[in-house]
Structure formats: C-alpha cells, structure tokens
Amino acid sequence: PSRATLDCKMRTAGLLVVVGLCALNITSSLKICAFNVQSFGESKANNKKVMGILLKILSRCDLCLIQEVRDSKGEAIQALVKALNRFDEYNSYSYVESERLGRKTYKEQYVYIYRNDVLQVKELYQYPKLEGDGANETDVFSREPFIVRFNSPTTLVKDFVLIGQHTCPKTAMKEMDELYTVFKGMYKKWKTENVMILGDLNADCSYVTIKGWKAVRLRSDPSFHWLIGDDQDTTVRLKTHCAYDRIIVHGREIISGVVPGSAQPFNFKENFHLTEAEALEVSDHFPVEVDLKPNHRYLLRHELNTSWLFCFLFLYFFLNYLQKGIFVR
Template identity: 55%
Template sequence: MPFLYLVPVLLLLLLCPAGALVRICAFNTQRFAQGKAEKAKVMDVFVKILSRCDIAVLQEVMDAKGKAVPALVDALNRFEGDSDAYSYITSPLLGRSNYQERYVFMYRNKKTRMLDSYKYEDNHPDRPDVFAREPFIVRFSLPNKELPELVLIPQHTMPSKAETEIDALYDVFLNVHGRWGIEDMIFLGDFNADCGYVAKKRWGDIRLRQKPGFHWLIGDKADTTVRENTRCAYDRIVVHGDRCLDAVVPGSAQAFDFPKAFGLSEAEALEVSDHYPVEVELYSTCWRLQPASPAGLVLLALAMVPWHKV
C-alpha cells in the first residue's frame, strides 16, 4: 500500500509536534482548602485532571491560609516530573461577609506566560456591586501568531443572582476592551446558568448571550454536574473575538467526565467536586500549516514515494 495515503498524517506530525494544542479548563473545585489538600486520593484526582490542562482556572478555592494551592501545584509538578512545569496566580479573597473564595490560574510554563492581571472594580455607575465575587482577569501569551494573546475572565456567580451577574459580564468585557484594547477573550466558569437559576425566558435579556460576537461553546443541554440525579449546564465557556473563535478546535468544548475517565464511583468523585471541569482546545500556530523545515520537506517527499510491501 503506497505511503502516499499517509502524507496528511505525516505532514501534521512534521508541522505539529505532540502537545501543539492548548487546552484551557475551568473547574469549580467545591470548597478546595487544606482539608482536601490533606487527602492523598483526592489530590491524586485533582492532579490527573489538571495535568490535562495547559491553563486551568479554578473557582471556589477557599484557601484562606494560602497553603492548599501551593501544595496542589507542588503535587502537579511532581506528577509532571518537572519542578517548573506549572506556575500559578491567585486572586485575593473575594466575597461578601465570611464566605470568600479565590480564583486560581494554573498554567504550563512551556505553553504560555502570564502577561498581566487585575481585579475588576465592581463600581459600574448604573449597577454597582453586582458581583458577589468579582472577576479576576488575566492576560496570557499563546504559541499562535494569529492569536498571540488571550484574556481569560472567570466567574463563579451567586446562584440567586446568576442572571444579573452573567448579564454584567458584558460590562466586564467593555472594561477589559477599554483597558487593553483586546477583542479576544474567554469567559469561563460556574455561571450557575441552568436548572432554575436562569429562566429560559430570561436569556433574551442577558447581554452576554444576545450581543453579537459572543459564542457559547458549552450549550444549554450539557451536563456539568457529577451527581447522577442532576443534569444541569451550570458551567460554561464563552468566547469573543474572530481570531479566538477561529482558533477553537471544533467539537473540543465539553465537560470532562472525570469519574468515568478515572473509574471513580459517584461517592469517590464527590470527594473531589460536584462539578465536572469544562474545557476547550485551541490550535497553535503550526496547525495553520506553516511551511515545513527543509528536513521536513525531504521526509515528506520520501513519504510520497510509492513504496510497496517486499
């Protein structure tokens, strides 16, 4: 059988080494703090989940003492066999009264760099103090000439205010655009965007849903919950910007069913979280089929020779 049939595959291997895609994840870690960090089996699952991601955005991190997150990153780096595999940045504690959380970004150093960050000032003149946990916004570099930078905007809404907070993310979009002049953004996290918290008839009033240019990659029929007796699309990924949308690998946006992937019972999975992570993959520059190196072209030419079985 001629190797000519293998040309497309070989071409991709030449131009796109393993790991060329960039996977971005969002995960409600359900009250992640020292108690979970001290459970070896739970941490093992967290590490397996996060090692799949080049950038992971964690919500509901309640690490008031600041010890659980470094422990998780250390465990992740030991798993990778590289003490510098992942870095991280955390928001300050966010929230009202005694209930406070952090947003945490963990990112693979070989794939991206953190360029800038800031906490959204929740003081819009028409809608002050909308967010129970205002977004902590981070700008990253990407290995993509067409999409060299990308802004990630996480949100964990208060369930009873989900409609209002999701709508107000449009004000955050305007704020980010005014600050950095960037169009390419991903909004992601536990929006509580289903199952009674957002009425179907209200979607028409939510600007993040209705304004042109926003693309909801996790649909309303998705299930992002671990419990077998629930089916809710709480967690979402929303992209803005033509270059960002063009970089999305079709069909890659999904919830990651980690109990099934790792053979966990529902009870074992719930020790980790009651949410699935949601994720999306982006192409890197090589998937734009840039010219191959001279050596690569030689290999490609050899692949086109009609070899036959001996």
C-alpha cells in the same frame, strides 16, 4: 523470515509513524479548562486520593481556572502546584491568584494554573468591588471577576484575555448580564477583543428562566459564542443534568482559533472509573475545556522535529528487518 513476516513488520513500523504523527496533532493544541473544585482548601490538599485525581485532571490542561478555592492560609494551592510539577515532569506550572472575595465572612479565590513554558502572564486585573453608601444595592457580583491577559506564542491567537467568574446562584442572571459591562471595560483598558469568559456561571436549570435569558446581553449579542451548550451536563450527580459551567468566546481571532468540537465537559468519573461517591469527594462539578489551534510556524517547526524522529525510527526498523532478511537467506 518469510516475505509475509517482513511485510507485517514493515506495516507495524509504518503504523508507529502514523500513530506518532497523530499524537503530535493532539498534543500541539493548547487546552484551556475551568474547574469548580468545590471548597478546595487544607482538607482536600491533605487527601492523597483526591489530590491524585486532581493532578490527573490538571495535567491534561495547559491553563486552568480553579474556582471555589477556600485557602485562608495560602498553603493548599502552593501544595497543589508543587505536587503538579512533581507529577508532570515534562511540563512546568505556575499560578496567579485573586484576592479573597466575598461580601461577608464567606470568601473564595480564583486561581489560574498555567504552563509557564508555553504561556506568559502579560497583565492581570481584579475587577473592583463597589464601596461606600448603597454599594450593597448596586454591587452585582458576589465574587468580582479575576481577569488575566496571556501571551501564547504557540497558538494561532497569540494574545487573549480570560475573564474568570463564579456566580452566586440566586443572582446568576444579573451577574452574567453584568459580565457584558466587564467585557466592555476590559476592551477599553487593554484594547483586545479576543476574550474568553469561563467558569461556574450557574447558567442552567432552576437558576435561569427563558424570559430572563433575553435580558442577558452576553446571550443576546451574537458576537459572543457559547461553546458549552445548554444540552451539556457539567454536574457529577446522575440525578442532575445542568450546564452550570460555561466557556464563552468573543473576537474573530480566538473564535477561528478554537479547535472544532473540542469544547466539552471532562467526565472524570467515567474516564477514571470512579464511583459517584468517589467523584464527589473531588467536586460536584466536571471541568469544562476547549482547545486552541497551534500557529502554523510553531506547528511546522514542531512537526519537522518530530517527523525527523519518526523517519529515523522508520529507517531503523526498515534496515534492521531488511538486514535480518538478507542474512537469514
């Protein structure tokens, strides 16, 4: 081959190394998601098309809070996680679920689906429902938060708490304010300030007011960082533009451990080239997501292992092309 051909092949090999190392940096962070799947139960679990889209969405996440699970038999979530483990053969997933929550006959569950090869559940806590006389007047939450503490050896922040919440639209502002009380209680209980509050908070459009925001302690306390901004759209329908779903973080370690610019809704309608009708079969919400930075020791070990592989491939291409060039001449 000519000198120009060899140079071209060498550049191609070099590009493969660069692309591989770039891919490494993307995959070594930990993606946390929250997704209101809109009445997930037996019907959706039996819909192959919907399940196929859900699996593609969930396999992007290392940890995902699923909301609006309406699965009285307890079979739909089992089927979903089983299918996810078949779909994503490179990772292993487990889940923890809340009680069935709701004031009357309408019940929902929260479910955390997580990769058990990179995350471990340390503790979980179902926030208690007020009982007794007058409880209906003083009980703020329609569905009490489900709270899980995770150990994450691969990330910069190794110990953090997730407070999952799906508010009732009519009482969204009261519930968001009460999450401040929940945070204080969990800090006292588990002695960690690294907390992420996430879920469909109905935190926009007709469910909130400018005056009401001032009374929401999560909003007025500057130690809470709202990663999904008011200008975002977490709804599937084109006619709506509302940031209902939010991710809020508190604590120096977890705030500094967030990958800048990674918090956003995931528009699966555009990414998977779906019509609005097809997307609405899955949910009327987009999931929201954020990435956590890997810790340096894990990243170094991971980079070294991967770098050896790409160095080997580079040398293989180099020697192969060099050998061909010598023998052709």
